[in-house]
Amino acid sequence: MRAASPPPAAIDLEVDMRRIDAPKRESLSIGGAEIEPGFKGYIPLPIAAMLTGGETALPLHCVRGTAPGPVLAVQACVHGDEPQPVRAFGNVLEKIDAKKFRGALLMIPVANPFAFANFSRQSPDQHEQTNLWGAFPGNSKGTLTQRYAAKIREELIDNADFFAEFHSGGRAGRIQNRVDIDPRVKEAAGKKARAMAIAFASGGAGLVHGVSLSKASAPGYALSRGVPAISVEIGGSYLPEVEEALYRRCLEEGLWNLMVHLGMLAGRERRSRLTYFEASHRAEVNPSSGGYLLSRKTRFADIGGRVRKGQLLGEMLDPFTLEVTEELRSPADGVLFFSRCSGPVEVGNKGFAIATRTKKI
Ligand SMILES: [Zn+2]
Numbered sequence: 001m002r003a004a005s006p007p008p009a010a011i012d013l014e015v016d017m018r019r020i021d022a023p024k025r026e027s028l029s030i031g032g033a034e035i036e037p038g039f040k041g042y043i044p045l046p047i048a049a050m051l052t053g054g055e056t057a058l059p060l061h062c063v064r065g066t067a068p069g070p071v072l073a074v075q076a077c078v079h080g081d082e083p084q085p086v087r088a089f090g091n092v093l094e095k096i097d098a099k100k101f102r103g104a105l106l107m108i109p110v111a112n113p114f115a116f117a118n119f120s121r122q123s124p125d126q127h128e129q130t131n132l133w134g135a136f137p138g139n140s141k142g143t144l145t146q147r148y149a150a151k152i153r154e155e156l157i158d159n160a161d162f163f164a165e166f167h168s169g170g171r172a173g174r175i176q177n178r179v180d181i182d183p184r185v186k187e188a189a190g191k192k193a194r195a196m197a198i199a200f201a202s203g204g205a206g207l208v209h210g211v212s213l214s215k216a217s218a219p220g221y222a223l224s225r226g227v228p229a230i231s232v233e234i235g236g237s238y239l240p241e242v243e244e245a246l247y248r249r250c251l252e253e254g255l256w257n258l259m260v261h262l263g264m265l266a267g268r269e270r271r272s273r274l275t276y277f278e279a280s281h282r283a284e285v286n287p288s289s290g291g292y293l294l295s296r297k298t299r300f301a302d303i304g305g306r307v308r309k310g311q312l313l314g315e316m317l318d319p320f321t322l323e324v325t326e327e328l329r330s331p332a333d334g335v336l337f338f339s340r341c342s343g344p345v346e347v348g349n350k351g352f353a354i355a356t357r358t359k360k361i
Contacts, residue, residue, distance in 0.1 A: 025071060028064055028104050030155055039064045040098045045155055047147050056114075056144075058151050061089075061107040063096050069103025069264050073160035074255070075152065075218065076108070076167075078133050080115025080123070084168030084235035084244070088251040095256075102264045106156055112148060119171055123148070134214060136221040152218060162196060162262060163222040163229040166251070169236030172349055173293075173341040177250060177303045178207035180231040183278065183361050185223050192228035194361070199261035202272040203254030205234060206304050207337055210278040210361040236341065246300040275304060275335055277355035282337075285328045285354070290347040291316040294324075297339040297352065307336050313352045319344070332356045 028035045031045050044057035076085035089109045096105065110116045112132040114123045122130040123145045129135045130145055138149025157163060169175045179197040182190065197208050213220035219229035232254070235247030259265045287293065295314045297303075307313065307330045316326040330336075334354035345351065 025068060025103065025161075028071065028159065030060065030062060030106070030159070035062055035064045035104070037064055037066045038098050040096070045151055047151055048144065058148060058155070059108060059110055059113070060155065061093055061109070062104065063093070063098050063101060064104040065101030065264065066099050067102040069101075070161035070262050071104045071106065071159055072162045072164070072259065072262060072264060073106040073156040074108070074164045074166065075111045075156060076165070077110040077116050078112055078165060078218065079121040079131075079167060079170060080110075080112050080117070081119045081121055081170035081237060082168040083116070083237060084247060085166040085251055086110070088248045088255070091248075092252050092255050096265075100266065103161075103262070105259070105264070106159060108152070108156060111152060112145070114144065121170060133218075134216040136216050136218050149218075153221070157218060157222050157225070157227060160222065160227050162192070163219060163227050164196065164200070164232060164255075164258070165217070165219050165229070166232045166234065168234055168247075169338075169340075171237055172345065173236065173343045174338055174350075175236040175239070175247075175298070175300075175303060175341060176233040176338040177205045177235070177247060177300075178209050178233050178337055179205060180209045180211050180213065180219075180233065181361070182213040182220070182223060183210040184212060187226070189223050189226045189228045193223065193230055195261065196228055196258060197230050198271075198274065199258045199269060200230065200232065200254040201274050202270050203252075203257040204250035204272070205232070205254055206250075206272065206274055207335075208274050208276045208361060209337065209355075210276070212279070233338070239341075243300050275355070275358050276361045277335065277337070277358045278361060281355060281357035283331050283334065283354045283356050284350055285313055285330060285352040286350050287316045287328065287345055287347065288326060289316070291325060291345065292319045293317075293328075293340055293342055293345045293351065295340050295342045297336060298341045302336060302339055305336055307334060307354060309333050313339070314342075316345075328352065330354055334358075
């Protein structure tokens with residue numbers, strides 16, 4: 001595929017590529033076609049013909065800079081009810097000038113269009129694995145979910161030098177703002193993923209969470225193939241514009257800072273003070289029965305803020321008797337790293353999570 005106008009000669013962006021140990025790609029092939037330097041465009045990748053008569057596709061955006069550099073692949077809406085990254089992806093893409101860009105950005109705003117259309121975590125296959133998050137490496141001759149996973153593996157992960165997946169709070173009202181990395185991965189991919197997480201979180205998210213990343217997820221699969229990968233959890237669904245904008249800014253500035261870190265954009269990498277914690281030192285406050293959560297922690301500033309042992313985080317209202325049935329209090333001092341907006345919460349859903357020990361990973 002070719003850019004609309006002939007690509008200009010490669011330019012020196014004054015980026016010190018020595019700090020990034022990444023291959024400078026000579027070629028990049030997407031959907032069986034070579035992507036020329038200077039290309040910026042939309043490439044829907046066909047998946048299958050559907051019973052409804054149409055062809056379904058994986059929506060891929062690609063920018064290939066005129067200068068060589070690494071390939072960064074990013075995707076969002078693996079869970080269809082987590083739309084927060086979509087606007088941010090569009091804004092970041094719009095700002096990138098292929099003539100002032102090194103390497104390539106591969107971007108999928110909606111990895112599971114069927115789950116997205118249903119505002120659901122699951123795709124509607126109704127058999128086998130219907131959660132795309134855990135369907136990797138996929139099967140190009142399998143179910144719809146498996147075919148999407150296979151296409152993402154072939155076109156995104158197999159092409160990537162670095163990989164990032166973006167989640168957000170979904171339809172049950174969760175809000176969050178952090179980067180997940182897998183501290184078990186000790187080799188080069190783990191070290192580079194940690195550096196990616198620091199660069200991203202320095203854009204405003206602020207929290208770096210050490211947690212096991214399943215090999216059946218895209219980031220876990222990428223790591224198992226030696227590709228540095230992170231998983232981001234940011235924002236929520238249907239937030240008021242003023243709150244949504246704050247998370248969106250963390251996402252846009254984090255992604256931009258990550259590309260500066262990787263040498264894809266000129267500029268100085270921003271470094272912020274971050275909070276690190278691990279899954280092994282977390283406390284959860286979950287409702288003991290379903291009901292209507294009256295949350296005390298619904299604001300952007302609450303995520304990453306400190307809470308005290310015994311502090312009231314929310315109450316559960318029985319939606320039938322209209323009585324408050326439970327108080328949800330923090331069991332420990334710590335940092336609140338996810339919360340929920342007020343609304344219906346089913347039994348088994350998590351309420352709040354607190355990092356009880358913060359320590360550099
Ligand atoms: Zn998710």
